[in-house]
Amino acid sequence: MILLSQLLLNALVNAAIFSLLAVGFGLIYRSMRFFYIAYGAVYVIASYAVVAAMQISGFPLYLSIGAGVFLGVLAGVLMDRTVYLPLERSGATPGVLLIASLGLYILAVNAVALIFGNEVKILSRGIEPSFSLGPLVITRMQVIQFLVGWILVTGFWLIIRKNTLMKGIWAMGETPNLVTALGLPCGLMRLLVFALSSVFAGVASLVTALDVGIDPHVGMHALLIGAVAVIVGGVDVYWGWIGGASLLALLQGMAVWQFSSRWNDLITFGILIITLLFRPQGLFSPRKRREER
Template sequence: MIAQALADGIFTGAIVALGAIGVSFTLQIMRFANFSHSELITWGAYLALVFVAFAGPGTPTGPFTFGWQLLAAAAMAALLTGLAAWGVDVLVFRRLRRRGAHPLAMVFAAFGAALVMRHLVVLVWGHESRFYTRELQIAWQVMGVKVLPDQAFILLLAVAVVTVLHLFLAYSRTGMAMRAMAESPALAQACGIRTEAVIRTTWIVSGALAALAGVFAGLTPQLHPEIGFNLLLALFAAAILGGSGSLPGAVIGGLLVGIAENVALLFVNPGYKGAMPFLLLLLVLLVRPQGIFGEKGER
């Protein structure tokens, strides 16, 4: 039982982590809690659905329920969602930033943006659940734990994506600039870093990762317009738990949130699943508000 909960938790955690990376970057680089980040997950999931509608999910390859077409759709969705995230910034957040608006005005704007983004999806696709593919698959038994082949694939892909992102942050000039801005936007600007360019890259990367989280969540097993919104608290919990601005932090935070959620389900009514990330978050804020990997500072 515990082993199954752990396995399920790691899988949920991988999806949460992909979303939490963007939340964590926004918290640290743009200094606001982006309540609309969850909607990028939803957009990513539904944009991929558009491509799947044209090309189909592909013939099932090997043990998986989809073919290369779904992966291509996911890549296109990631690109478009990244651009959409930047687009929302240009339309809304950048204007507020330039005006020197109160930092919390960004959060209100995010409330509004989230409402618009989520309900645009409802407007186009309605509330019904959608599926990329109706194929069924047989779970693998690994040491008494049931794992769906799709889940294993998603987990490996998530690991690969995070590794690439880590290399990008560690070695590329843009990556270094992003880390510099996470440390101190003012100092980064004084060093000649073009902060607007860094912010643009941050949105595109965050949006692309959110879209992948959305496709993965939609593949296991279905899409609905609240697919992102239901993850919102988990994203914040993971980002803050790991320490905002830290990539390994967001990943480990995501995994911990996923595991905590699934293990807790062994003991409490499943109806309360949605409150688990919040309880974890409250615990972190009280005990170690800077997060596991965060630096001490004002919180």
């Protein structure tokens, strides 16, 4: 029982991180309707910016974190301006965008690896202080991950509900023409979507990297967690993304309990395939998908 409770507690923390990843990915997938593979690159760049700031330039931790998120945002927006936007303007098909995005990911991640090396970089040294909750143990870093994740995700939901611009972003995915028709600033919204998505990727990356370190090739994993969470939960429902993320975290926790963490990918992608087959609109989406064609 104690083991199970401990795993559930860990799953709750992981759910916070997965939710961040899901919101960052979902923002773009929902509003732009394309599969943003380079999201994984933003994730990697943010943490390596912290590595550069802290270990090479000797910045203090808090300044480094700011630099990390900022550079992540810069990378995300730059990738949009240099690749996606021009491609979309020239009428590129989803397949072309997907491959360009894949190319961007490969390019960026290997550029990072070229500069910093392929091995894992540890960001925080020493043993994390931990707290006891009865028989359960939680580290300080886990508390931070839990709080940062859930506060950001909930806060963002409140903003989406109140702010007109954010509502516009939400409406964008459904009826792209509506946005221009309502006279909302399209360019600004696009900028905002990419920037916000990068913030979520960056924060998720940093709270993970500060805990277990970072290597250049985890970006793909982060992207896939985010993407699977969004698709499993349901693209059209914000809390569906969170639900998908939590479900993944929970099932991975259960997998650790029953088998071992080595089988995590089997769980993640098994859920993905089963969901797509039997409930393509997502587990938490009430509405059936509109009829195609």
